[in-house]
Amino acid sequence: SAVISQKPSRDICQRGTSLTIQCQVDSQVTMMFWYRQQPGQSLTLIATANQGSEATYESGFVIDKFPISRPNLTFSTLTVSNMSPEDSSIYLCSASNLEKLFFGSGTQLSVL
Amino acid sequence: SQQGEEDPQALSIQEGENATMNCSYKTSINNLQWYRQNSGRGLVHLILIRSNEREKHSGRLRVTLDTSKKSSSLLITASRAADTASYFCATDAMGSGGGADGLTFGKGTHLIIQP
Numbered sequence: 138s139a140v141i142s143q144k145p146s147r148d149i150c151q152r153g154t155s156l157t158i159q160c161q162v163d164s165q166v167t168m169m170f171w172y173r174q175q176p177g178q179s180l181t182l183i184a185t186a187n188q189g190s191e192a193t194y195e196s197g198f199v200i201d202k203f204p205i206s207r208p209n210l211t212f213s214t215l216t217v218s219n220m221s222p223e224d225s226s227i228y229l230c231s232a233s234n235l236e237k238l239f240f241g242s243g244t245q246l247s248v249l
Numbered sequence: 250s251q252q253g254e255e256d257p258q259a260l261s262i263q264e265g266e267n268a269t270m271n272c273s274y275k276t277s278i279n280n281l282q283w284y285r286q287n288s289g290r291g292l293v294h295l296i297l298i299r300s301n302e303r304e305k306h307s308g309r310l311r312v313t314l315d316t317s318k319k320s321s322s323l324l325i326t327a328s329r330a331a332d333t334a335s336y337f338c339a340t341d342a343m344g345s346g347g348g349a350d351g352l353t354f355g356k357g358t359h360l361i362i363q364p
Contacts, residue, residue, distance in 0.1 A: 179354045239294065243290060243291050
């Protein structure tokens, strides 16, 4: 298993600003992912964070809005850029070595 | 499109009773997984059942899989207040490559255990 530390745990941001969320895993993992969970909804995969190369984004998500970094096998960041109230959501970092996912505790983002 | 759909959306039972949640999906799968999410927290992996398995146990959890009906159930026996959480099924569709990046989550069942 892997232990994932995600920060910040919550933030309240102004429209038009950006927020960077950090995700640290306690061991090297093959894959890291970023999900969004809107209130009362399921998880939606934003992108797969690729070590040393550009992230792979799912349909409906673009790099300009959600730039992602993964400089090594244990760390990744997600930036939510030029935020609007529609970006208010929980953002979850996850990691996997094979089939199962391990999750960070999430970042609850509110945009005013 | 949404792969897994949990039923019911919400369930409230008395402590000590058994809780059953169901998940239906649309396409053939490699495996199906159940996760738990406590309020405002990340998800925790509970159990994985492969397409060639019919039943799996882990402590007080029992998962069944019926590939002919494209459905799964999660049974929690002798429920406790600490079991209060949202429970999600996630399916790994056949042809997705078999990795965790192919998982699709349902909307979840919110379970409340009344003390």
